[in-house]
Amino acid sequence: MTAPLDGLRVLEFCDQRGEFAGKLLAALGADVVKVELPHGSPTRAIGPFLDDLPGPERSLFFWHYNEGKRSLTLDLDSANGRDYALALIRSADVVLESLPGHWIADQAPGALTTTPTLIWCAISDFGKDGPWAGYQASDLLHLALGGQMMVSGYPADDEGRFDAPPIAPQMWHAYHMGGLAAVMNLMAALSYRDTCGLGQFIDLSIHEACANQTEIHLSYFLAAGVCLDRQSQFAKSVARDGTHMVTMVAGFGDPVHRILEWAEDAGLTHDLTAEEYDDPAHLRSRPGRARIDELISRLVATGTAGEIFAEAQARGLTWAPIRLPHENLQDAHFQFRHTFAHVQPPEAPGAYWNSGAAWLSDTMPWLSGRPSPRLGEHNAAVGREWLDSALREPN
């Protein structure tokens, strides 16, 4: 099976702001060559580490965000290193860069003029222009500016008071949003290039990606001038084994009816009626919500998370356990769907399960299970393959 980006040469000059985008391109089949300074990308120093011992081949962050790439070291401060980089760029289909202000970022205009088929995707915190273009950011700061923090955390009490500050969702979501937005734009640019042979520059602002990603919050304000507060994740009920459950009272069918039926079957006494919830406003009201939530809590407590999950779904309720990521590794559903792939990262004593297929298809694979590269592992190979074929047709 060929992959959609088979043969596409991507040269990556990225820190944490762009590595996720490069990883997605590798999973789509591109030959992603990650250029690192001789002592390694700074992301090799991001934890957690294997056995909690730092080392350039021991960063679990680096392992995940650089799966499937190759590594080439260059001294970009030296004339030789810079010449080599420019030669690689002339041989590339795509440059993916997240180092605004660095020498490499300044090469974009010249490179695009030299090679009109080149696509150069520049990922920066705020974009190439504007009053904040020179500002510093981080994952936390992006989630502050993007709007995620002000609607996340613990909702207010009945008097509208908060007992905790806004809390940023974890981990690294600003770079997931920026990276996925970058890849969306890259795929569009590739479409254009496939039809007419022209590449282009892509200016990707992580801030704009984040600002786009608060689901109903912006549309609520744009339509009604209303700012919604922190929203609950319907996660108050606790199963017998201590697991929190998501227990939505929403969706098609009549969830209230089904909950009451289940309560009856479970022998739970209550004084709710399905009729009182015929008016949707009752469910949205505090007392109406509180009454059904109390019954749901008692219902959820009658079984383990697994039992409640199975029973609820069998009854057509939109309920699920709140799990930690690793608690899905043994789940037969995710195994069936190749959600995880076996990979042996550098220096790991064995293979681990990491994220696998993003889709299932008989004709279009998602490549997973390929480890992140050791520092400079592919210096010789890339030089041989990319620079000896400078006269080849663009992909």
Add this chain to the structure above:
Amino acid sequence: MTAKVESSGADVASRPLPLQGIRVLDFLWLGAGAWGSRYLASFGAEVIRIEWHEKHDFLRFNRPYLYPGDDRPVDDASPNRGGHFNNINPGKLGISLNIHHPKGKALFRRLLATADVVTENFTATTMERWGLGYNALRAVRPDIIYCQQSGFGHTGPYRDYRSMGPVAAGISGITAMSGLPERPPAGFGFSYLDVMAPWLLAVAVMAALRQRRRTGQGQHLDLSQVGAAFQFLGPALLDFQANGRAYRRTGNASPHIPAAPHGVYRCHGREDWIAIACFDEAQWQALVREMGNPVWASSADFASLEQRLAKNGELDRQLSSWTALHQKYALMRRLQAAGVPAAACQTAADRVERDEQLAARGFFVPLPHSEIGEYRVESIPGRLERTPASAGGRLGRGAPCYAEDNEYVYRELLGLSAKEIEDLKRTEAA
């Protein structure tokens, strides 16, 4: 400097767009999913939403409602004023079509013969039950690209399970990773996967189009909203297996890139906050200077990053008492100018009305709408220099009113006569 791009119909029609010439028959509805085809439309694809009034996209009717800016009459029962619907669906065309009616199904097949892509986010067996599964589709159009996105995917033990945003975030692990360690999970205050999974869907469709260009083959893609989440969860998965450590919530701390201070601090106002992060000594020293070199900051307790981390609580308390005197934006500008990473915590109102960067970049775009007049949407993240995306699609227009494009699709694309269209309407086929 990348220029602001206008989205009016006349202007867009003359511009090259990356997906021009691609036709998508779109059954993506509600929240999760529908964003995906919005991006395809903004890159220039002709996205035709297929709807039927017997099972309306309920977002058409959900609050908040958009009101016209002028004094035109407003119909409270209109299916065209839902704020979220109009936010998620700009740039798409809309037709009414009853695919359960034999004539409706026949029309669908005629359209299908001219289409490149079919997208849907129904529950797993729906399209098959309607006789519109992949094999049925490719019998009409052999190289069709059929992209489905359901909650748990089209196969597997949970195939028929119900999912919405909080379920997907809850079971995958996204929710459990956010909040305070000693309290229950807090998660995102919205359905993060409802927009992220559709971004992945847009990538999948464009990848499939490329795959088809190169192999000549149609494609069948089975996506899961829950499955998408794991692309974001690698380090937590690996930490458990490599180090035997279950993920533990850390609030706003930054354990993996050490930083202190690192968190949010109250500013002047009822619920005004600023995020501040100092990753090195230069940033910390700049912060200390901005605070006016207070005595507490020069204490040996805060001299190094390690020491500041050890005295985290005290550091945050001291910093808070200073930030509380300042307005969040003024403080952000001042600290950034001094070289300190700082960012106001913005609400939706802040992003629309006070975010100078989004304003300078033309992020909020007005689009025309047949019933409402004009309304604003956020634009697509990313500036393609040669072929900029259009928030209103090829038409430079907001979301479609119900059946708005019947005339175009049935008369112009399929060549039906006015009488034939009237018959279809009368017999509830379209």
